[in-house]
Amino acid sequence: MGRPGARVVASCIGAAFLLVTGCSSNSDEDQAITIAPATAAQSPAQGTAPAGVVHPVGLPIESTTFDPETRTTVVLSGEGNEILLFPAGDFTAAPRTIPLDGAVAQVSLAPGGVALLAMNTQVGRLDLRTGEVTFVPADGDVRSVAQLSDGRLAMGLGNGEIHIVNTETNESQVIDGLTSVDGLAVVGDSLTALDRGQTSVTAVDVPGSALGVALRAGEGATQLTTDHYGRILVTDTTGDELLAYTTDTLMLRQRFPAGLAPYAVAYDDTADRAWVTLTGTNEVVGFDLSSGVGVETARYPTVRQPNSVTVDTVNGDLLIGSATGDGLQQIPTRSS
Template sequence: MTPRTRLAALALTGTLALTGCSGSGSSAAPGPVAAEPGSSPELTAQPVGTVVSAGGNQPEGVVVVDGTLVVAVRETSGLVFLDLAADGSGARVIEKLTTDQSSRHLDLATPAGPVLVPLEGTNELLTVDVPTRTVATDAKDVGDGPHNAARTADGTDVVTNEHGGGVLFVRGGEVVGSLPAGPPQPGGLAVVGDYAAVADVQGGGVWVYDARTMTQVAQKPVGALLTHAITLAEPGRVDGTDAARAVVAIADTSGGAVELERITPQVEDVGRIDAPGSPYGLAYDAARAVLYVTLTDTNLLRVVDLADPANPRVLGDLPTVRQPNSVTVDERSGTVVVAGNHDGNLQLIPRALLPGG
């Protein structure tokens, strides 16, 4: 089957498969196979660094804003705010913001926030101010199962519509457009300037949208079954507007790799990182040009030097907490935080304990 024929078959699929990304059951007939994180086994090694409670069960998305660690928890639904020690030695719960439903993935609109919080169960996109720990905007009717969101350089929040297909565009807390065509089951996305690169968990590769014009501008088969994506932004940025770089990392969870693609907006192969063990969570330390990849089959964190994205260099693997679905980096110190979805724990790894630290 040619890539074009294969994509057409995917687009005609009427029922979308629920995956480990969706986190909910359904009585609908099973659809096409979609990528899922690995089901992590019991720990066989002590996690590196310090392990603390997330302040709630089933922690998933994690971000850090000026020393405040924000964690999405699923029981009970909400965001937990923790004061993260500058040296990565500990974290103290400050407050919890309860939400109607839970979020799996968190992203920063800018390095200073707000936090973009898609609520899959109520089809909302919240923006949450970190200093005040309050909801700034609440966009309603954001598709069917908004999975991930990121803000482009022009200020548009692009949201993947996991169970409806395609993406939605949100400005000022209001949905201003949508494109149901494209990936049948979009998962993660990453932005480069005004472009949003979206990963399809059913194997449709990468789809690129121009947020200014709300149009699809590129598509390319990439990897096997993709899940999440992250921008290799410059220090102090989240949108990858540096034209010389413009690279995104995409977890090929079923293919056991991380694909590196340049978005121009066409999708151009740059490099590939071997990552056996269902790679899932991604974080990038821009100041040190290091990518962190969680391997959910084996409870490991792969550390990769990306000083030259065309020639990635694996620095080593570290044991993590169980079910390491998400990871983030504190830009101040380089401390890495891994969320252990199974036991409700967070793992804090100071820079000194990381390979090359």
């Protein structure tokens, strides 16, 4: 028996496939069409010296996140059970180390200098100023987490559920229908979910406790980020493309080749540049999206296996993490 809310590919809208609910007369018979979730490509050995400066970290890096409120760079170890905090762009001094009892699947930011940690059966709230971690219980394996505009937490679970939790009242609601919730994007009052198993993005109707419009996201979507225009940028690692969606009504607005196996993505709101790492070639590429078609503006060689990227929004430096333990790369991108 299929799960309530499961969707199937029904029709094509431009370059995106629309996923709809209830194509069968009996919704219990609907089956979600899934694929093996895409991952970063296994990067080749480096043939070119990385641009900028590479800071030794001593461990593989799973993710890098920059918090503008505290000017802290949050580095998640490859094992997921340790976080390194680098203050104010200083990568020469020893970082503050935060050990954790469990593995973190994803790091996201919340207002007030807080990093949210998606973990199995809980979400960690890491105060980036003090290093203190508190935990919010969760009913399942949390793969992604985001704070909504009203302060509630949206937790994306590995079983396809989205849990909306009010941490002050302990009230919660469950929205079902995806195969896995691997990323969550908040734009204003809207919430959008990335499902790698269905390589789709789906609008989430939080007040109605239901899934909304869902669009096919290329051939194998992996990562997402947002920008100050309210767009959601998604890397299609299998299809070698970058996709840009708007959220007033979820719609694919741009789709263009990004390079071989694009994976991590970040946006510099000041310079209006999207930055995408290419795990197939050990490169990071900058794109100007203003013309409606992505125009390449810069390309730099990176550390091996560049599975994460973030932008220091104060000075525009790119911070790229090597998942093979080759360090944290810092690339200045704004002319002095």
